Amino acid sequence: DQQVKQNSPSLSVQEGRISILNCDYTNSMFDYFLWYKKYPAEGPTFLISISSIKDKNEDGRFTVFLNKSAKHLSLHIVPSQPGDSAVYFCAASLTGTASKLTFGTGTRLQVTL
């Protein structure tokens, strides 16, 4: 049972435009959500997180939006840069359960010139 889903395996965006990556979850008990970026042959790198008590968190070019009623979150990257090309993973956890992360299957973002 895939509790965290990223339904778009890939996304191509032009440099300077907005990239929007989506993530859906089924477990309403999840209360902390994170986005990681992964380059080939490297471990995931933490990007940004959001608690379920918020609906938006912003850090530089990265903004995460959380819609609890729809069990949906999205990552916005503005403006997109070629160095943003990577696989992006959405992850969720339940506070109080050692915070083990449940990951989606990832979305490969390609930022073209």
Next chain:
Amino acid sequence: DTGVSQDPRHKITKRGQNVTFRCDPISEHNRLYWYRQTLGQGPEFLTYFQNEAQLEKSRLLSDRFSAERPKGSFSTLEIQRTEQGDSAMYLCASSLELMYQETQYFGPGTRLLVL
């Protein structure tokens, strides 16, 4: 750099052999996690330590897998009698149990290929 480190980065072994991986967490982090990632999938939780105590193991962690974290510092993950299905990237992450909701920081991973 004081991030999470893993050794080796790559391991090729023959079916039936034993392998051991090491993870050194960020020095002040008291929680350490192991995950496994296969092609086309996100990382999947295997086990977690708080200090030296192994507090949770996933059903993915068969009897052939064992993990230790002596003295609450580095951790090792051993796979005995490897099978081709064990081929994957093994990721280690660490976090600091200070805040209500903590962030895990990952190492570069060990890629295992079982022939």
